[in-house]
Amino acid sequence: MADTRDRIIVATNELFRRGGYHGTSLSQISEASGATIGSIYHFFPGGKEALAVAVIDTTGSVYRQLFESIASDANDPADAFINFFAGAAAVLEESDFIDPCPIGTIAREVANTSEPLRVAANNAFNSWIEAGREHLVAGGVPPEEAEQLAAVFVSTVEGTFVLSRTQRSTLPLVAAGRYLSELVCRAITEAALSHRPAATGTRSTR
Amino acid sequence: MADTRDRIIVATNELFRRGGYHGTSLSQISEASGATIGSIYHFFPGGKEALAVAVIDTTGSVYRQLFESIASDANDPADAFINFFAGAAAVLEESDFIDPCPIGTIAREVANTSEPLRVAANNAFNSWIEAGREHLVAGGVPPEEAEQLAAVFVSTVEGTFVLSRTQRSTLPLVAAGRYLSELVCRAITEAALSHRPAATGTRSTR
Numbered sequence: 001m002a003d004t005r006d007r008i009i010v011a012t013n014e015l016f017r018r019g020g021y022h023g024t025s026l027s028q029i030s031e032a033s034g035a036t037i038g039s040i041y042h043f044f045p046g047g048k049e050a051l052a053v054a055v056i057d058t059t060g061s062v063y064r065q066l067f068e069s070i071a072s073d074a075n076d077p078a079d080a081f082i083n084f085f086a087g088a089a090a091v092l093e094e095s096d097f098i099d100p101c102p103i104g105t106i107a108r109e110v111a112n113t114s115e116p117l118r119v120a121a122n123n124a125f126n127s128w129i130e131a132g133r134e135h136l137v138a139g140g141v142p143p144e145e146a147e148q149l150a151a152v153f154v155s156t157v158e159g160t161f162v163l164s165r166t167q168r169s170t171l172p173l174v175a176a177g178r179y180l181s182e183l184v185c186r187a188i189t190e191a192a193l194s195h196r197p198a199a200t201g202t203r204s205t206r
Numbered sequence: 207m208a209d210t211r212d213r214i215i216v217a218t219n220e221l222f223r224r225g226g227y228h229g230t231s232l233s234q235i236s237e238a239s240g241a242t243i244g245s246i247y248h249f250f251p252g253g254k255e256a257l258a259v260a261v262i263d264t265t266g267s268v269y270r271q272l273f274e275s276i277a278s279d280a281n282d283p284a285d286a287f288i289n290f291f292a293g294a295a296a297v298l299e300e301s302d303f304i305d306p307c308p309i310g311t312i313a314r315e316v317a318n319t320s321e322p323l324r325v326a327a328n329n330a331f332n333s334w335i336e337a338g339r340e341h342l343v344a345g346g347v348p349p350e351e352a353e354q355l356a357a358v359f360v361s362t363v364e365g366t367f368v369l370s371r372t373q374r375s376t377l378p379l380v381a382a383g384r385y386l387s388e389l390v391c392r393a394i395t396e397a398a399l400s401h402r403p404a405a406t407g408t409r410s411t412r
Contacts, residue, residue, distance in 0.1 A: 022228035109226035159365020
């Protein structure tokens with residue numbers, strides 16, 4: 001039974017990545033997952049909207065874990081962003097430029113019309129911002145700046161998915177990774193200079 | 207007659223900003239524009255897809271002109287980006303967080319399913335990148351770097367619209383404007399240093 005539920009979520013995720021929320025019908029989901037429409041309603045009594053909440057929650061966790069895994073493997077805090085965008089570029093190219101993430105499309109389609117979906121997308125984005133913030137703070141960026149940089153990171157992920165898919169080019173992803181890494185390097189350097197112990201120098205850098 | 211065509215485009219633009227491409231029906235467009243469905247087909251024989259191409263083309267030009275106008279009024283090249291995002295933040299707040307731009311949502315919904323819409327969105331994005339590139343080159347950024355920064359600008363616009371609408375907050379827009387401005391300042395400074403005439407110093411900065 002759990003297998004069927006998972007299969008429905010996986011199939012719906014892929015359909016949303018190709019056609020968005022309104023462009024995907026329950027009969028397409030039934031066909032792609034091999035589950036009857038009755039079975040879909042059994043697992044998701046709220047229908048397509050409830051199923052979309054489950055897809056957003058699942059994708060939100062998967063992407064957070066992906067970022068955390070890339071971040072912990074990176075040689076330095078700024079490299080994590082270059083590596084994340086390089087990975088996204090590879091996924092995009094391998095999949096013939098279908099969307100790596102269903103959440104941004106759904107969020108834009110329904111932010112003003114479905115409060116449950118807006119809240120689910122907001123939770124996913126906030127969890128990515130939190131992961132980015134923790135990574136940056138651990139790397140030496142002051143918390144408030146880390147929060148803002150992490151929000152720019154999440155915006156940039158979603159924005160480069162739009163541009164890269166539309167251009168059918170991974171260049172926007174590569175450029176974004178490089179510039180984010182540059183911003184992170186600069187934030188870390190500035191924080192290190194401004195918090196240098198007094199014993200190592202008498203002049204403040206600010 | 208031209209009035210009816212314009213009225214259809216304006217009404218469709220607003221419906222797309224609220225509900226996306228697949229979430230908007232011809233009967234909603236008819237109702238919102240006061241034009242019959244027959245009249246919509248008279249002006250757009252290709253139906254909703256052809257109408258969407260017209261909406262994308264129109265919005266693409268309007269946004270390009272908006273950026274050029276903000277850029278030419280800015281005190282310095284980097285300020286243009288702060289001002290652009292501040293303007294977008296004001297529009298978003300005044301409109302109760304409906305999407306400032308219909309193009310990104312449509313692009314994500316149909317990039318793999320409608321080649322005419324993908325091409326129209328691509329032309330719009332490329333024209334914004336071109337406007338950004340020209341502005342940056344005029345401000346002293348080398349052409350290749352200007353092209354990449356301009357692509358990051360367009361990605362960031364689209365990405366912050368996703369995040370700001372989902373969070374119902376203008377903070378991501380404000381942060382993005384500030385960081386883009388920082389990247390632009392840095393690119394201008396580095397270009398100026400690396401192209402300093404030899405007579406003003408004997409050491410290269412690179």
